Amino acid sequence: MQMAWPIKQIVDFALPPRCGGCGTIVEADHRFCTPCWTSLDFLTGDGCALCNLPMAAVSGTICGPCLAAPPRHDGVRAAVAYGPVARDIALRLKYGRRTGLARTMASVMEHHADAPGIVVPVPLHRWRIWSRGFNQAAAVAHAIAEARALDLHTGLLVRKRATPSLRGLSGRKRADAVRGAFRTTARIEGGTVWLVDDVYTSGATANACAAALKRAGADRVFVLVWARVLRED
DSSP: OOHHHHHHHHHHHHHHBBOOOOOOOOOOOTTHHHHHHHHSBBBOBBBTTTOOOSSSSSOOOOHHHHHOOOOOOOOEEEEEEOOOHHHHHHHHHHTTOOOOHHHHHHHHHHGGGOOOEEEEEOOOOOOHHHHHOHHHHHHHHHHHHHTTOOOEEEESSOOOOOOOOTTOOOHHHHHHHTOOEEEEOOOOSSEEEEEEEEEEESSSSHHHHHHHHHTTTEEEEEEEEEEOOOOOO
C-alpha cells in the first residue's frame, strides 16, 4: 500500500487524467474541464414521466406522444441532452474504442439508478461485436452496476438477429426494424430492470428490449442512458 501513492504519481505524470470531452488535462480520472462540464445540458427529470422529454409541466406529467402510444418501458432516465460534447463522448466510446469513457459516462448516470434492481445492457448482435470489438452499452452498464452495487446480467437479453442502422429512419420504420429482434435467455423473477444504453433517440430499441424483458417476467423496466436526443435533424 505504501507504494501505491508514488506509483500513481508516476503514472499521472506520464499519462495525466484528461477531460472526457476535449482531452484537456484535469485533476482526476473521469472528470471534465470547466468549459465541457458547463456545456453539458443536464436533464433533471422535469419532463415527461415516461420518455423524459423536457417540458414545462408538473412532475409526473406525460407528454402527448406517450399518451397516444404508451412505451413498453416505465420511464427514461437520461443524464444529459444529446449535444456536441455528449455526442463526441458517445462516438469516441463506440467507434474510437476509448473504453475508459464508459466509466466517465457512468459517473454522471449512476445516481439515476436510485432503486434496487438488476442492470441489463442493450445487446449488440454477435456480428456487430466481432466488428466493433466490444459492446459500449455493456461497458457502461458494468461501471454503473459496480458503482451502485447492483447485479449485472450481460447475457440475459440477446439480439437474436442483426438489425439495420436506424439512423435516418422514421419512428415507424425504426420500430419495424427492431420488432422481435430481442429475446431473453432466462426468466426474471419480477422486480426492476435498469436497461442501459448510450443514447436514446426514438425509443424503438428501448421499447423492443422492454417488451422482451417484461415477457420474461420483469415488473418494471427503466431505461438508463447517457444522452437523450431532444430533436432529430
